[in-house]
Amino acid sequence: MKMSERKFQLNVVLDSFRNARLDNGNLIIDEYIRGYDELCIFFDMLGTIFGFITSDVRDKIEILQHHRKALNGDKYNTLQSMFEFEIANDLTAANTKPLSGSRTLLRLHRALAFTALFMRKLSASSDAERSGTLASEAYNSTLANFHPWLIRKAALWAMYTLPSVGDLIKKVAPESGTKEEASKMLIEVVEAIDLVYNDTEEQYTKNDLHGLP
Secondary structure, eight states, X not given: OOGGGSOOOHHHHHHHHHHHBOTTSOBBXXXXXXXXXXXXXXXHHTOGGGHHHHHHHHHHHHHHHHHHHSTTGGGGSBHHHHHHHHHHTTOOSTTSSSOOHHHHHHHHHHHHHHHHHHXXXXXXXXXXXXXXXXXXXXXXXXXXXXSOHHHHHHHHHHHTTSOBHHHXXXXXXXXXXXXXXXXXXXXXXXXXXXXXXXXXXXXXHHTTOTTOO
């Protein structure tokens, strides 16, 4: 089954990102992947204009899954064990094949900042507002800093075709739920993602890996 054929479930995103965190600030990579796998469905719901995000995210999920299934898969159980293994074996460079887990997850980390900010803006806006404006604001504050000019221009132009906030929230609402319930859960999801993002940011800073090419 293709991801786009599945029904997006906010509760899966919430559960996976909550479960990803360990008490010591470390992260369980399988849960991180599970949360991102569900977020791909959210990106699909936004239409083909988000293909530049969805395709890249899926490629990187596959790389992390490959590492988890490979001979040294146990070294990729948590974020810190992955860092320790790749740093010790000089595997963080961009020219390794497959690409390093550290470099791969850094790209997902950056996209997660956009996702959380966009969702936060959605949860705090009125139904009549344009979600495209909110997406553009979130993009300019996060992912745009890492994209070349042509991609930025194309992305910002395409985002203005997104529907109203009310219509978009209806799409993410549980089948048996309401828009109000969906907005409330969006806030919970953002809070869970923010905690994971902050832990990840701290780990990349601690290990001096923010500058991976």
